[in-house]
Amino acid sequence: xxxxxxxxxxxxALVFIIRFAGYLVPEKYLTNPTALRINxxxxxxxxxxxxxxxxxxxxxxxxxxxxxxGLGVAVIALLLKAPFPIVVIGAAxxxxxxxxxx
Amino acid sequence: MNRxxxxxxxxxxxxxxxxxxxxxAASVAAGFSVLQSCLISLLTFSGASQFxxxxxxxxxxxxxxxxxxxxxxxIRNMLYGLRxxxxxxxxxxxxxxxxxxTIDESTGVALSQERLGQREMRQGFxxxxxxxYLFWNLFTLVGALSAQAMGNPAAWGLDxxxxxxxxxxxxxxxxxxRDRTLAVCAALLALLLTPFVAAGVPIISTAVLAVLxxxxxxx
Numbered sequence: 001x002x003x004x005x006x007x008x009x010x011x012x013a014l015v016f017i018i019r020f021a022g023y024l025v026p027e028k029y030l031t032n033p034t035a036l037r038i039n040x041x042x043x044x045x046x047x048x049x050x051x052x053x054x055x056x057x058x059x060x061x062x063x064x065x066x067x068x069x070g071l072g073v074a075v076i077a078l079l080l081k082a083p084f085p086i087v088v089i090g091a092a093x094x095x096x097x098x099x100x101x102x
Numbered sequence: 103m104n105r106x107x108x109x110x111x112x113x114x115x116x117x118x119x120x121x122x123x124x125x126x127a128a129s130v131a132a133g134f135s136v137l138q139s140c141l142i143s144l145l146t147f148s149g150a151s152q153f154x155x156x157x158x159x160x161x162x163x164x165x166x167x168x169x170x171x172x173x174x175x176x177i178r179n180m181l182y183g184l185r186x187x188x189x190x191x192x193x194x195x196x197x198x199x200x201x202x203x204t205i206d207e208s209t210g211v212a213l214s215q216e217r218l219g220q221r222e223m224r225q226g227f228x229x230x231x232x233x234x235y236l237f238w239n240l241f242t243l244v245g246a247l248s249a250q251a252m253g254n255p256a257a258w259g260l261d262x263x264x265x266x267x268x269x270x271x272x273x274x275x276x277x278x279x280r281d282r283t284l285a286v287c288a289a290l291l292a293l294l295l296t297p298f299v300a301a302g303v304p305i306i307s308t309a310v311l312a313v314l315x316x317x318x319x320x321x
């Protein structure tokens with residue numbers, strides 16, 4: 001089986017088991033404030049890392065290319081409180097324009 | 103049925119559809135087939151986890167890094183379940199369905215109906231959960247088919263659209279300076295590690311930063 005099928009099936013199974021557990025475990029076991037705080041910080045760390053890796057790397061090295069301009073436009077759009085589709089389309093259009101010019 | 107609850111559920115479902123489009127495209131750009139992309143949305147049904155899965159695999163990461171990153175991002179759904187279980191009061195198959203549609207949006211709408219009563223909370227939860235499920239999967243298919251038709255992702259700017267979509271997911275979660283500092287540190291750590299460790303590892307490593315920031319104290 002390919003890496004795609006294996007990762008798809010295991011991720012789906014684990015994500016379901018984790019969320020189903022929430023309906024089985026009594027609430028008192030998971031109200032520790034430190035655990036709750038860490039849980040809210042984990043997505044921030046992982047998503048920031050994903051943004052960085054997807055924007056500035058390729059084949060195990062740091063690469064600066066048209067994606068950086070796209071990401072810059074996304075940041076500006078978010079600072080201006082633009083809706084999600086504008087953020088994504090703005091980034092894509094900028095990156096594509098530079099790709100074709102370059 | 104409460105009209106305001108229904109309106110809120112529908113508007114949230116439609117908005118989230120746009121993310122589904124971005125996911126379908128990102129998934130195909132990462133090398134997953136259209137069928138696999140649709141199965142990820144049908145079975146995993148958790149935006150951040152799905153984006154992490156295709157992000158890590160697309161960057162050349164191992165199954166273990168991809169699955170670990172996606173699972174860590176799924177933990178908050180468990181906390182939502184803990185909060186919602188006493189309100190939803192589902193049994194048997196319905197409990198399984200409730201768990202599957204327990205996401206940021208269904209939880210958010212359910213909790214915002216709190217002052218109207220438990221019946222409205224349940225309505226909001228099911229309408230939003232099922233509505234988002236339908237739109238998310240429909241738009242995943244559209245996004246995946248579009249990306250497949252595009253060919254080179256860079257020519258359409260898809261290579262920048264994917265990190266922009268992640269950033270869009272991340273942005274509302276950053277609420278104070280500690281959150282923003284963590285985001286910058288995590289991004290830098292991941293970039294610094296990239297040349298030295300296997301793909302995918304730089305991303306999971308940043309979970310350690312989240313733990314350190316969380317242990318450091320309040321706020």
